[in-house]
Amino acid sequence: MGLSVWVVMSGLTLIGVVAGFLMHRSDFCMAGAFRDLFLFRSYRLIRPIVLLVCLSALLFELCRLTGILPIYPFPWFNPPAGINLFGGMVFGLGMVMAGGCVVGVLYKMGAGSLLALVAFLGLLAGSALYAEIHNWWVPLSRLTVFPTRAVTLPQWIGGSPTVLVFVCAAIGGFFCWRWKRDGHWTNRNPAEGFIPLWFTAIGLALLSVLTVLLCGVPMGVTTSYAKGAALLESWLVPEHQATLTYFTATPLQSVLPLDGILRSGGSGPHFDVVAIVQVPLILGIICGSWLSAQLLNEFKIVWKVPFNQVAMVFTGGVIMALGSRMSPGCNIWHLWGGLPLLTMQSLLFVIGLLPGAWLGGKILQHVLLSAAPLKRLNS
């Protein structure tokens, strides 16, 4: 492993630590943002996501205009397809049932949440399940590809990205300004060490840009969950794992800006470019959240949790993994990386998230309110 790989992995680990720390302090829950829109008609968590996406869009565009951005649009984004919308719906359903998205479960797990660990195991199981249906899903997904070679909306309409990105960012910025004027950015949370959501949104936007500058691709984690599932299968059922196309192919290619070397990667249990750019983020987020919880004396594992919640979050993890593989891509990949560039895959994915989150909220409400809570009555 060369020096450049070490530098990239160290830098990404540090980025992950800061991201995990911030997300724990603010309880920056992306699943909650979409869930609460429908469950409580609350915009509390959606506002910082709008800020994050708009700021990222401006920063990415500035980097592109100044030539700092290594590749535009980012690698691993493709022309849109109907499966992006369907995958977003499945993903939205899963993330609400799991109680967190693909990075939400990481920062919650780092803070000691047993249910987040169960959701994480569900993500591994769902990734393994997808590997079984991959050969059937790929030809089906090709039927839904839109008749265009354009990846981003500006490419599709044939204009410069600058105008469209700045217009979208200005509209989002106007709403952010109105929310500030109306006092929605004020920190009213009495939790110890709470960091305002707007601060974390800005921090995550900067970390997202740093990630692209360092490794050439935006933040993403789910292909490495598939790698984890493949690794487990290679230990438990190696003959079967070797027969699965999804766990043996290396379709993803990327160049690290530091050394300019083109590397390949995939979902197999190997050390490749996917492992270089994703695994350090996963470990960093868990460590950052753990550090934050330890400093606040809030790291504590509660072992006694309702069984119906265990079953629901595991199922949610499986569904979320299926959604991320079918789409392909997770909410972080599309919201923090693709949407700021107005990639059409990401636009479809985010539209799909909405009905999925609505349905997930209905199921969640039924499961949580059907069981009696632990209650003690004193007179």
Next chain:
Amino acid sequence: MKTIEIDIRGQICPSCLLLVLREVNQRHRELMDGNLCLVILTDNRAATGTIPDAVNNMGIAAAVEKLAGYYRIIIQGQHD
């Protein structure tokens, strides 16, 4: 005065807010009259902000205090 304690530590988000809203809706009069105190134990950091906001909007007061690694939210009486 009656006290009902609900322990939601370790549970999935948003158990805390959903269960509290159900209890507050069912026992709104008792809480407003000061005949009932709801005590919520939670390790959900967001709940320390969302629960007081929600019950304040329903006219009921709420106070938050940190204990050993978790939070106690006390809901009783009228909100000023």
